[in-house]
Amino acid sequence: MFVQWVNGIFWDIAVVVFVIGIIWxxxxxxxxxxxxxxxxxxGSAVSGAVYTGFSRFLPRPEIRSKISLxxxxxxxxxxxxxxxxxxxxxxxxxxEEHVLGFGxxxxxxxxxxxxxxxxxxxxxxxxxxxxxxxxxRLISRADDYVGTYLLFLVMxxxxxxxxESYTGLRIAHLLTVELFMVYFPFxxxxxxxxxxxxxxxxxxxxxxxxxxx
Amino acid sequence: MTDKRKRVRRGKKxxxxxxxxxxxxxxxxxIPYTIQAASxxxxxxxxxxxxxQIPDPGSGLWRDVRQRDKSYVGTTQVQGVDTGVLINADGxxxxxxxxxxxxxxxxxxxxxxxxxxxxFYFVRGRVRVPDGFSGKKILRFTLSERMVHWxxxxxxxxxxxxxxxxxxxxxxxxxxLGPAGFSVTASACKEAHNLFGPIFLFAMLALLITxxxxxxxxxxxxxxxVKGGGMLGGHASAGRFNAGEKxxxxxxxxxxxxxxxxxxxxxxxxxxxxxxxxELSHVIHSISAVVMIAVSFGHIYLGTAGMEGxxxxxxxxxxxxxxxxxxxxxxxEEVRHHTDAVPLKTSVAAGGIAQARREI
Numbered sequence: 001m002f003v004q005w006v007n008g009i010f011w012d013i014a015v016v017v018f019v020i021g022i023i024w025x026x027x028x029x030x031x032x033x034x035x036x037x038x039x040x041x042x043g044s045a046v047s048g049a050v051y052t053g054f055s056r057f058l059p060r061p062e063i064r065s066k067i068s069l070x071x072x073x074x075x076x077x078x079x080x081x082x083x084x085x086x087x088x089x090x091x092x093x094x095x096e097e098h099v100l101g102f103g104x105x106x107x108x109x110x111x112x113x114x115x116x117x118x119x120x121x122x123x124x125x126x127x128x129x130x131x132x133x134x135x136x137r138l139i140s141r142a143d144d145y146v147g148t149y150l151l152f153l154v155m156x157x158x159x160x161x162x163x164e165s166y167t168g169l170r171i172a173h174l175l176t177v178e179l180f181m182v183y184f185p186f187x188x189x190x191x192x193x194x195x196x197x198x199x200x201x202x203x204x205x206x207x208x209x210x211x212x213x
Numbered sequence: 214m215t216d217k218r219k220r221v222r223r224g225k226k227x228x229x230x231x232x233x234x235x236x237x238x239x240x241x242x243x244i245p246y247t248i249q250a251a252s253x254x255x256x257x258x259x260x261x262x263x264x265x266q267i268p269d270p271g272s273g274l275w276r277d278v279r280q281r282d283k284s285y286v287g288t289t290q291v292q293g294v295d296t297g298v299l300i301n302a303d304g305x306x307x308x309x310x311x312x313x314x315x316x317x318x319x320x321x322x323x324x325x326x327x328x329x330x331x332x333f334y335f336v337r338g339r340v341r342v343p344d345g346f347s348g349k350k351i352l353r354f355t356l357s358e359r360m361v362h363w364x365x366x367x368x369x370x371x372x373x374x375x376x377x378x379x380x381x382x383x384x385x386x387x388x389x390l391g392p393a394g395f396s397v398t399a400s401a402c403k404e405a406h407n408l409f410g411p412i413f414l415f416a417m418l419a420l421l422i423t424x425x426x427x428x429x430x431x432x433x434x435x436x437x438x439v440k441g442g443g444m445l446g447g448h449a450s451a452g453r454f455n456a457g458e459k460x461x462x463x464x465x466x467x468x469x470x471x472x473x474x475x476x477x478x479x480x481x482x483x484x485x486x487x488x489x490x491x492e493l494s495h496v497i498h499s500i501s502a503v504v505m506i507a508v509s510f511g512h513i514y515l516g517t518a519g520m521e522g523x524x525x526x527x528x529x530x531x532x533x534x535x536x537x538x539x540x541x542x543x544x545x546e547e548v549r550h551h552t553d554a555v556p557l558k559t560s561v562a563a564g565g566i567a568q569a570r571r572e573i
Contacts, residue, residue: 069360113408121412124367125360132359134529159408160401168397 003167006175014178021185022193029197041208048207049200056199073125080119088112090164116159123152147189150180295487307492316380319503326507330514337444340520342536350531351548359527361423365416371409373506375402407480414473421466427453428462433543453544461512468501
């Protein structure tokens, strides 16, 4: 009964909440609009948006040495997670059978294991940085911790169900993924999508004012 | 009392209870087994002797194949590691070691260490700072040192729990979860243990690099040991780390690397290691793990409930000036006279951003 519920109706609910929630958040952001800039433009808004969109992937030279661990752990976690999400064989099979109707080449098992280890190490380091650094501890909210713990559970249950030998483990992974999808649009996890319009807006303002930053 | 101070106190309380909970999770499964193991030992059944000898030509053949006393390698067309061994006679020795030696004696060792800690607590009580807290804080561990410590600790506790489930789960968890439930739990723990294990190697390397410089033998360490760290009466002087902490550091390094190397041999059976190498690796891996877990109980106790004012050194990095004078007087003098490490006259609650600026 519970297995059917997780496999069926809760999955449908999670997908609907995930998609509608993201669209709703994006509409809310874009509805704010932009203030009209009466100053004479000194550069292109588009090139400013594109430049800032990419330049923010690297830390500013002035603070690079102080946040190097944060940056390295951040890249470890995000890259590891994306590789797992997009190229793990069970995920591709799931996407082919339940979501997209087509699949693509999966990575070998050893690459799966290495990606998971890199992602886990990055996530643990970022979590420790959050609770041990007084600054990040002060600016962290419950939402940040919930997002971290939920993602850790998603990854952990996924790795425990690696060989898909038990239905219970696969269901535990699916359940945590569904909870994650329901939580995602209403939390700071939305940064995974909002970083693009956020950087674009800042970059376009910089571009119009001729600031290269 | 300000809200901030209340929050800090709540946070400290939360961390302390989290530590207790972790300890409980780690230890609880062992208690029923220790009792069961002791009971089994005294009520073991008498060996069954078959009085009638039935001649069986098949048994002679299989006895020869099995080669009870020595390992025999035959010839075969199949190319690969151990393909010439039809039955691995050492496998039985390894099985008996695991079931009759490792499992009961491991449980007894961990149980005895816990009992000694409890006894110490009831006899000695919590080790207090003699003059009370001064309110002046000194930076003991930097952010990167604490990151390395907790990264290693997190992995150690995770690997310890999953490893103990694999070792003692059949005795402790089958009565609770049933065979099917334990099967799922064991499979999940095995996958998680194998996945997190290799990360522990990097944690150990970071631990070695970060803390090695202050953990070499120094003058006064032997005196500290003779005085039992001050427990046997009189003050025992110590530098940044006392002799006890240094012994724990080197034990953790040696056992930790033994765990990592043997763990990699067991985890990646694709580089030509045979059964005997795997069995030997398991023996070293299991003994190292049980000893390290048992000793870590003492470390966790002294770092949390056992010694007043210790936990803050690893939670926010600061210790009280009187704590430093009492437990690490030589280090305190060094810090006081060092221009780069002036004692910070602020409370943790009021620290906030100012503290962070100094720290990072």
